[in-house]
Amino acid sequence: MLNEFTRSDVETVESLAFSPDGRSVLAGYIDGTIILWNMDTGQETNRFKGHDSSIADMVFTPNGQFMISSSESTSDNLILWDAASGEELYRFPNYSGWVNDLALTADGTRLYTASSDSSLRAWYIPRSLSDLKVWIAQNRYIRELTCEERIEYQVEPLC
Numbered sequence: 001m002l003n004e005f006t007r008s009d010v011e012t013v014e015s016l017a018f019s020p021d022g023r024s025v026l027a028g029y030i031d032g033t034i035i036l037w038n039m040d041t042g043q044e045t046n047r048f049k050g051h052d053s054s055i056a057d058m059v060f061t062p063n064g065q066f067m068i069s070s071s072e073s074t075s076d077n078l079i080l081w082d083a084a085s086g087e088e089l090y091r092f093p094n095y096s097g098w099v100n101d102l103a104l105t106a107d108g109t110r111l112y113t114a115s116s117d118s119s120l121r122a123w124y125i126p127r128s129l130s131d132l133k134v135w136i137a138q139n140r141y142i143r144e145l146t147c148e149e150r151i152e153y154q155v156e157p158l159c
Contacts, residue, residue, distance in 0.1 A: 011030075012029065012030040012054075013027045013028065013029055013030075014028050014029060014030055014054050014055050014056065015027075015028040015055050015056060015057050015058055016028070016058075017057075017058040017059055017060060017067075018060075019036075019060055019064055019083075020060055020061075020062055020063065020064045021064060022039070023038065023039055023040070024036050024037060024038055024039060024045065025037050025039055026058045026060075026067065028054075028055025028056075028057075028058050028069065029054075029055060030054045030055075031054075032049075032050075032051035032052050032053050032054065032055060032071055032073075033047065033048070033049060033051075033055075034047070034048035034049075034051075034055055034058060034067075034069055035047050035048075036048070036083070036086075046083075046084075046085075046086045047086060048067070048069065048081055048086050048088075050069075050079050050081075050088045050091075051069065051071035051073065051077075051079065052071070052073055052075065053071045053072045053073040053098075054071060054072045055069060055070070055071050055072075056070045056071055056072050056077075056098060056099060056100050056101075057069070057070045057099070057100065057101055057102045058070075058102070059102045059103070059104050059111075060083065061083075061104065061108040061125060061127075062104070062106070062107070062108040063108065063127065064083055065082070065083055065084070065127075065128065065129075066080055066081065066082065066083055066089070066125065066126070067080075067081045067083045068080050068081070068102055068104075068111060068125070069081065070098070070099035070100070070101075070102055070113065071098065071099075072098045072100075073098055074097060074098055077092075077098050077099045078091070078092035078099050078113065079091050079092070080092070080125070082129075089129075089132060090132070090136075092123060097115045097116030097117030097118075097119075098115065098116050099113045099114070099115050099116075100114055100115065100116055101113070101114040102114075104125065108125060108127065109124065109125055109126075109127065110122055110123065110124065110125065111123040111124075111125050147159030
């Protein structure tokens with residue numbers, strides 16, 4: 001055995017994913033926690049918390065900047081993370097089933113997901129935080145103001 005990565009409070013590791021540089025490994029646990037381990041030292045380097053059920057799959061983007069995880073839940077089953085900070089960047093829209101498999105294209109800009117609701121879906125993945133900000137600005141939903149709101153905030157045309 002080369003190294004052992006132990007977490008005393010939970011026994012079951014559900015999924016694994018290697019970083020593109022081969023220096024770290026992600027371990028997804030049955031309680032929904034994801035830990036990034038240094039493969040040389042066996043030490044925890046980051047912890048990702050956001051899922052409320054067992055981790056089904058995880059994948060790094062090719063540049064290692066982002067990580068995507070899925071869980072066996074229909075409420076929070078697909079999350080985009082900043083791999084360095086562990087910060088949750090985006091929570092993908094809910095499925096009617098849980099996402100059980102993830103695959104990225106070679107350039108890392110498309111994520112394909114397979115779900116227990118029998119769907120296969122494709123998603124855009126940004127290459128950088130600036131790409132993510134542009135994508136969010138272009139794709140966010142901005143609702144129309146009601147007549148009452150237009151009058152209150154004096155937005156033309158008034159109703």
